[in-house]
Amino acid sequence: MANDNEKDLEEVIDETENNDVEDTPCEKAVDDNNDNNTENKTENEAEPTAEETLQKELDEQKDKYMRLAAEYDNFRKRSAKERLDISNTTIGNTISEILPVFDNFERALNAETTDEKYKSGVEMIFNQFYDTLKKLGVEIIDPLGETFDPNIANAINQIEDDKLGENEVAQVFQKGYKIGDKIIRYAMVTVANP
16 A cells, blocks of 8 residues: 555656646736736836926926035135135235334333323324224234233243243233234244243
């Protein structure tokens, strides 16, 4: 009986090997449908509709417009910064030429005199000059008593003094001036305990 079962099994295996397995009607329909979908997709991809074409062109034009607007905004900001830099440079160059006159008025103001009218006149001229510099955006750099900063002052002398802190500005020989962040003239100072 075992031999009969083995023979039956061998016959079934031989039949399946010898016979080509055919697709069932459902499997054939699915394969045909997939083939049709693939063909339709390639047809649709090959020929976009007029609406899709117009939408694509619109997107491209919108992208170009946005890029142009960004470039113009960058150009506008860069131009404004360059104009401000040129303006500050021009003012700085002009002010640096007249600063010695301002320094002389300050020395005249500090000079001892018995003539009060003369002193009052020099003081009025000095104040008017100072107000004009402030209107132009010029700031005075007077680092006396502060920690020495090489970005705003030049040290022309060093001293040792126990009463002053380390790297403290002990004396200002000449005040500095700046417009915004641009230094017109560095202050000349003596630094204590470097």
